[in-house]
Amino acid sequence: MTNDFSHTRRTLATRSAAAAALFALGGWLREDQGAHAREAPGMRQAMAGPAPALFIGHGSPMNVLRDNGFTSAMGQWGERLGRPRAILMVSAHWLTERDTRVSTTAEPSLIYDFTGFPKSLYEVRYPAPGAPVNARQAALRLAPRRVGEDPARGLDHGAWTVLKLMYPAADVPVFQLSIDITRDGPFHLALGRALAALRGEGVMVVGSGNLVHNLSRLDRGAGEASRATEAWAQDFDAAAAQAIDAGDADALASWEFLSERAATAVPFPDHYFPLLYAAGAAQRGETPRHVFEGFHEGTISMRCVQWG
Numbered sequence: 001m002t003n004d005f006s007h008t009r010r011t012l013a014t015r016s017a018a019a020a021a022l023f024a025l026g027g028w029l030r031e032d033q034g035a036h037a038r039e040a041p042g043m044r045q046a047m048a049g050p051a052p053a054l055f056i057g058h059g060s061p062m063n064v065l066r067d068n069g070f071t072s073a074m075g076q077w078g079e080r081l082g083r084p085r086a087i088l089m090v091s092a093h094w095l096t097e098r099d100t101r102v103s104t105t106a107e108p109s110l111i112y113d114f115t116g117f118p119k120s121l122y123e124v125r126y127p128a129p130g131a132p133v134n135a136r137q138a139a140l141r142l143a144p145r146r147v148g149e150d151p152a153r154g155l156d157h158g159a160w161t162v163l164k165l166m167y168p169a170a171d172v173p174v175f176q177l178s179i180d181i182t183r184d185g186p187f188h189l190a191l192g193r194a195l196a197a198l199r200g201e202g203v204m205v206v207g208s209g210n211l212v213h214n215l216s217r218l219d220r221g222a223g224e225a226s227r228a229t230e231a232w233a234q235d236f237d238a239a240a241a242q243a244i245d246a247g248d249a250d251a252l253a254s255w256e257f258l259s260e261r262a263a264t265a266v267p268f269p270d271h272y273f274p275l276l277y278a279a280g281a282a283q284r285g286e287t288p289r290h291v292f293e294g295f296h297e298g299t300i301s302m303r304c305v306q307w308g
Contacts, residue, residue: 039168039169040169041169041170041171043169044078044079044082044083044167044169044171045082045083046082046083046085047081047082047083047084047085047202047204048082050199050200050202050308051084051085051198051199051201051202051203051204051205051308052081052199052204052306052307052308053192053196053199053204053205053206053278053279053281053282053306053307053308054204054205054206054207054278054304054305054306054307055206055207055208055209055274055275055278055279055303055304055305056074056162056206056207056208056209056304057209057210057211057292057300057301057302057303057304058092058157058158058161058162058208058209058210059210059296059297059300059302060296060297060300061114061117061121061157061161062117062121063161063162063165063296064121064124064160064161064162064164064165065120065121065124068224069224069292069294070224070292070294070296070302071165073291073292073304074162074165074166074292074304075165075166075168077166077291077292077304077306078165078166078167078168081166081204083167083171083172084172084202084203084204085134085173085201085202085203086131086134086172086173086174086175086202086203086204087131087163087172087173087174087175087203087204087206088134088138088175088176088177088195088198088203088204088205088206089155089158089159089163089174089175089176089177089206089208090176090177090179090205090206090207090208090273090274090277090278091156091158091159091176091179091208091209091274092158092179092208092209092210092213092270092271092273092274093111093113093156093157093158093159093270094153094156094158094176094177094178094179095178095179095180095181095270096178096179096180096181097180097181097182098180098182099146099148099178099180100142100145100146100147100148100177100178100179100180100191101147101148101149101150101153101177101178102135102136102138102139102147102148102149102150102175102176102177102178103130103135103150103151103153103154103175103176103177104130104132104135104136104149104150104151104175105130105132105150105151105152105153105154106129106130106132107127107129107130108128108129108130108153108154108155108174108175109154109155110124110125110126110154110155110160111154111155111156111157112157113156113157114157124160124161124164126155126160126163126164126170127170128155128160128163128167128170128171128172128173128174129171129173129174130173130174130175131173131174131175132175134173134175134198134201134203135149135175136149137198137201138175138177138195138198138203141194141195141197141198142191142194142195145191145194150178153176155174155176156176158208158209158274159174159176159208162208177191177195177277179270179273179274181269181270181273184253185252185253185254185255185269185273185276186250186253186254188253188273188276188277188280189249189250189252189253189276189277189279189280190280191277191280192205192207192276192277192278192279192280192281193280193281194280195277195280195281196280196281196282196283198281199281199283199308205277205278205281206278207273207274207275207276207277207278208274209270209271209272209273209274209275210271210272210300210301210302211236211237211240211265211271211272211275211301211303212228212233212236212237212265212266212295212299212300212301213265213266213270213271213272213300213301214233214264214265214266214267214299216267217230217233217264217298217299218297218298218299218300219297219298219299220297220298221298222295222296222297222298223296223297224294224295224296224302225294225295225298226293226294226295227294227295228295228298228299228301229295229298229299230298230299232259232260232261232264232265233264233265233295233298233299233301235259235260235261235265236258236259236261236262236264236265236266236301237265237295237301237303239258239259240252240255240258240275240303241290241293241303243258244279244288244290244305245288247282247284247288249276249279249280249282252275252276252279253276255269255272275305278305278307279307281307282307282308283307283308286307286308288305288306288307289305289306289307290303290304290305291304291305291306292304
């Protein structure tokens, strides 16, 4: 029997409810209502050659309403990349247990999977089309692993908040792949490697999470900074970056050994696992580029990486 990830998530939510509320409040107090640049559909040049693989540190959903270094970098990144044929998004916010699924809806709705934020965040729209054909092709790439279809799944905030910054015209088809949270790092890395061939078909493989994500250890007065306010966060981010630069995906898959306090940096791997899909989809010899580095709220790593 398959089911969406639920009871573990509820336990985690209970433990971190107070921290999440403070995170929301901190984002609300620093909200910048300045609108990001708008763009007409079809104006951006199509991507030339194979699509890249990306890892995006998405941070607070409030970033979609903010003007800061991260949001500026996301907009510029999307412009440089051009428009892929489709986007496969692996987000920290779609977790399943003992199964993997792809979203096959043609018109994905937005999922506002958060609480305690201002009304303006719930009014954000991003009407990107789905990509059911590409989704089914991705599922075939994962054979003999069984991948289920979810015809009703929309886009969660790990997807739409960053895509709205990168592709504001909402003209790139998007589909999502769930994360089986019961499996280990090597399993997710293997799935990323199996999906690498999609890049040659113009499908951009994107993992959206955060290298360091511990809501119980935020410093919400810290804002955006180049370094973490805690050594354990800085050390883990640096160790992961070193493994990325060395092309050591197997070391990334065994993240528990990357630093002495890895368990503090990654108390639960939901936000870390998306990295493994992007790193797995990287081709041998590709030099990773760190598009954005820094921290929000003291300890949330916002590192973003591109392969290809």
